[in-house]
Ligand SMILES: Cc1ncc(COP(=O)(O)O)c(C=O)c1O
C-alpha cells in the first residue's frame with residue numbers, strides 16, 4: 001500500500017513512513033493511493049468476528065508488508081484488551097431504528113483511544129526496530145491530548161508535547177492530561193484557541209529547526225493517517241452487527257476536525273453499505289455552513305458546551321476535497337493556498353457529490369442540553385454533550401427502515417458541567433481508574449500563543 005499527498009507534490013510513502021510523520025512535505029495530508037475492497041461474501045464472514053479480529057482484518061491491507069501479520073495481530077489484540085467493555089464498542093438501542101455506538105470504554109473515555117492506543121503500540125514497535133527516537137506533537141481541544149499521552153506514555157523512544165487551549169477544555173479533560181507523570185511527557189497550555197494550537201503543529205512540520213539533529217517529528221492528530229485507519233473499524237463493527245451487508249446502515253457523527261466521519265466515508269468506499277453520513281456540528285458550524293452555502297471559511301471560535309468540537313479549520317476536510325476534485329493534487333494545492341488567504345467556494349459538481357454522501361445538522365448549546373435531558377428522561381441514558389449533538393442530528397436525519405447509529409464519542413463524566421446545565425441532577429461518575437483524578441498533582445506550563453515560544457520550550461525539554 002502506498003500513500004500520496006492531497007497536494008500532489010510530496011513523495012509517496014509506505015505505511016511505516018506515513019505513521020512516522022504528520023503533514024506531507026508539500027503541506028498536504030496523506031491518503032492511500034487506492035482503498036482496499038471487501039466483497040459482500042467477505043463482509044458476511046466478518047460479521048462473526050470479535051472487535052480485535054475484525055480490526056486486524058481491516059487494518060492489515062493498510063499496513064501492507066511494513067509489519068509482520070502475526071505481530072500486527074498481536075498489537076491489535078493487546079490494544080483492545082485494555083478496554084473496559086468486553087465488546088470494546090458496544091451498542092445501545094435508544095429508539096426504534098436509533099442506536100448509539102459507545103466509543104468511550106477506552107482508558108481516557110473518548111473515541112480517540114481506539115486509534116491512539118493502537119498508534120502508541122505501532123510507534124513503539126517500529127521505533128524499537130529502527131533504533132530511533134522521535135518527538136511527538138499534538139494539538140487538542142480536550143480529548144486527543146489525554147488519549148495520546150495515555151497511548152504513548154510507555155513508548156521508550158518518544159518525547160511527547162501536547163498543546164491545549166488554556167482554559168478552554170473541561171477540568172476533567174485537563175486533569176486527564178496534566179496529571180500523567182513521565183519524563184518525556186509535556187503539556188503546554190497555549191494562550192489561544194484550538195485552531196492556534198493545530199496551526200502550530202502543522203507549522204512545525206515546515207519549521208523543524210527546534211528539533212535535535214535528525215530527530216523525526218510525528219503527529220498524533222488525525223492528520224496522521226494511522227489515526228483515521230483505526231477509526232474505520234468501528235463503522236464495520238456496528239454495521240455488521242445491525243445486518244450489513246444485507247441491510248444498509250446510517251451514521252450520525254459529532255464532528256469537528258472531520259476525521260471520525262471521514263473514516264465512515266472510507267468504510268463506505270471499502271464496500272460497507274452506508275446509506276447516510278450525518279455531519280453533526282455544534283455552534284462552531286463551519287462544516288454545516290459548507291454543506292448549506294458551499295463556502296469554506298474560518299469563523300471566530302466560540303466556546304461551547306462541547307469543547308472538543310470547537311474547531312474552525314477542519315483538517316480532514318482536505319482529504320474529502322481531494323476526492324471531490326478528482327484526486328487532482330495541483331488543484332487541491334491551489335485551493336488550499338486560497339483558503340490560507342481567505343475562503344473557498346466549492347464547485348457545483350463537488351457540492352452535489354458532497355451532498356449525495358453527507359447530510360448536516362447544526363446543534364446549538366440549548367438543543368444539546370434539551371437532548372441530554374430528554375434522552376435521560378425517556379431512556380435513563382446519559383449522553384455527553386458531543387454525543388447528544390450526534391443523537392439530535394440522528395433523530396432529525398433518520399430514514400424509516402434504516403438503522404441510524406450515533407457515534408457516542410465521549411463518556412458524560414468528562415463533561416459534568418454540561419450534564420448539570422442540562423438539568424440532570426445525577427452527576428456522572430468517573431470510572432474507578434480515574435476516581436482520584438482531582439487529588440492528583442497537575443503539571444503543565446502556560447505559554448504565549450507564539451510558535452517561536454513553543455519551539456523554544458520544546459527544544460529545552462527534548463531529551464538528547
Ligand atoms: C468527544 C468528541 N466528539 C467529537 C469530536 C469530533 O471528532 P473529529 O474531530 O474527528 O470530527 C471530538 C474531537 O475531535 C471529540 O473529542
Ligand SMILES: N[C@@H](CCOP(=O)(O)O)C(=O)O
Nearest residue numbers: 140141142143144221222308
Ligand atoms: N477534538 C479533538 C481535536 C483534535 O482532533 P484530532 O482528531 O485531529 O486529533 C480533541 O479533542 O483534542
